[in-house]
Amino acid sequence: MNARLIKAGGFTLVELMIASVILALLLTSIGLFFGNMIEQSDKMDDMTRALELCQQGLEEFRTEDVHTLPDGVVQTDTVDKFTREIILGTPDPSIPSARTVKCRLGWTGAGGPDSTSLTTIY
Numbered sequence: 001m002n003a004r005l006i007k008a009g010g011f012t013l014v015e016l017m018i019a020s021v022i023l024a025l026l027l028t029s030i031g032l033f034f035g036n037m038i039e040q041s042d043k044m045d046d047m048t049r050a051l052e053l054c055q056q057g058l059e060e061f062r063t064e065d066v067h068t069l070p071d072g073v074v075q076t077d078t079v080d081k082f083t084r085e086i087i088l089g090t091p092d093p094s095i096p097s098a099r100t101v102k103c104r105l106g107w108t109g110a111g112g113p114d115s116t117s118l119t120t121i122y
Contacts, residue, residue: 039110039111042109042110042111043109043110043111043114046107046109046110046114047114047116049080049082050082050105050107050114050116051116051118053079053082053084053103053105054084054103054104054105054116054117054118055103055118057075057084057086057103058101058103058118058120060086061086061101061122062122066088066099066101066122067097067099069088070088071088071089071090072087072088072089073085073086073087074086074087074088081107081108081109082105082106082107083105083106083107084103084104084105085103085104085105086101086102086103087101087102087103087104088100088101088102089102091121098121098122099121099122100119100120100121100122101119101120101121101122102117102118102119103117103118103119104116104117105117
């Protein structure tokens with residue numbers, strides 16, 4: 001009679017450990033990727049809101065007579081988590097009728113402290 005060797009089916013402990021390590025690395029990298037995507041999305045939301053508030057601040061001063069106001073910070077307010085400053089200045093002494101209006105915003109968001117500004121000339 002022939003004796004046949006029958007190999008039992010299944011995986012060895014070493015194969016299972018290697019597969020577990022590979023799976024853990026894959027899941028960790030996917031988790032980090034999605035976490036980073038959420039953080040970047042939060043940063044972009046903050047920047048978009050900040051630019052909207054800057055534009056709004058500049059538009060509010062479009063109807064003001066900025067030529068009668070002194071140079072420097074003329075308005076400071078807080079909207080949500082954003083601190084907005086409106087700063088007036090003279091861009092060039094040779095053109096006294098021109099005025100710069102700068103809107104500067106600061107906030108603390110997902111990535112830590114951040115700021116942005118927009119400037120126009122009236």
